[in-house]
Amino acid sequence: MEQKLHEAAIEGNVTSLLNLLQEDRLLLDRFITGQHFETPLHIASMLGHLEFVEAILARKPQLAKELDSRKSSPLHLATTKGYLEIVKRLLNVNPDMCLVCDLDGRNPLHIAAIKGHLEVLRELVEARPWAVRLLMDEGH
Incomplete structure (x- = not known):
């Protein structure tokens, strides 16, 4: 079941996601335990599947x-790719x-600045302006 969800996330297939959740209502809950390298939300955020991201966030x-496994959140991954x-x-x-x-040692603001994603950077700064003051790479 989790493999099918992984494939649905890669494809950005919301219909498959909804069908899988009908079969197993706890499917997404299993990803909150921290037992996985990445969640379906990580995958969809990294690949730019907006509708899939919205469907997961709604549920x-x-x-x-x-x-x-690299301590990156879905926000880190979407920022890296510039998916505003x-x-x-x-x-x-x-x-x-x-x-x-x-x-x-990088937060999403650091990543947006490094990658030159200015619109993303604006959104991040607007959300949490004080995040720009956090030091990168343990202060280096």
């Missing part, structure tokens, strides 16, 4: 807080994820 907004609309949706659910640093 399980807590997944926006989950970190993958996904960034906006994730910020609506949990703007404090702007403050979370990944294994490289």
